[in-house]
Amino acid sequence: MVRVIAKNYLKSEKIAEAAPLFREMIEATRKENGCIEYRLHIDTKDPTCYVFVEEWADQNALDAHCKSAHFTRIIPQIGTFHAKPGETLIMDEFK
Amino acid sequence: MVRVIAKNYLKSEKIAEAAPLFREMIEATRKENGCIEYRLHIDTKDPTCYVFVEEWADQNALDAHCKSAHFTRIIPQIGTFHAKPGETLIMDEFK
16 A cells, blocks of 8 residues: 655646646546545645645556556646645555 | 645654554544544655544544544644654645
8 A cells, every 4th residue: 555645836827727637637547556545635724735645556556657648648737837846745554 | 524634753763652652543533523534654755754644524523633632642742752843734625
């Protein structure tokens, strides 16, 4: 199991343009093998801060996700809307 | 629904001491009303970075959690092990 938190800060004037791309990512990603969770959130204190919470069966599934056609097409597009660098955490569960 | 990401940076020499307190928090919190998810993770790139991923039925359930006996006893104890300030995000799901 691999857990991912991926934080994106968007330019406020690009949020409307990003929304359909986020929806496309969510729909396509949830169909991937090994995708257990792929949900997007908005910080209640900062409406430009978008956070993916993800869970993958294993590192191979996450690697395949990052090479998928939808990832390599859509994520760079969303990247052009970033206001500042985000943060991606790849995590193991504490037991 | 409310989603929470709570990041804690621990002093490395305090990790062993924190572990049973984290386990106690997890066990008690999962029994709370309105707790949908309460899992702790460790950043694969920084073994001092501990991240709770939480989901609550609503804000009232989260408020009750923050006032619970285990929260008010254990979280300040863990706070004494912090190496630097963490970050807590309270988030709505993007639809």
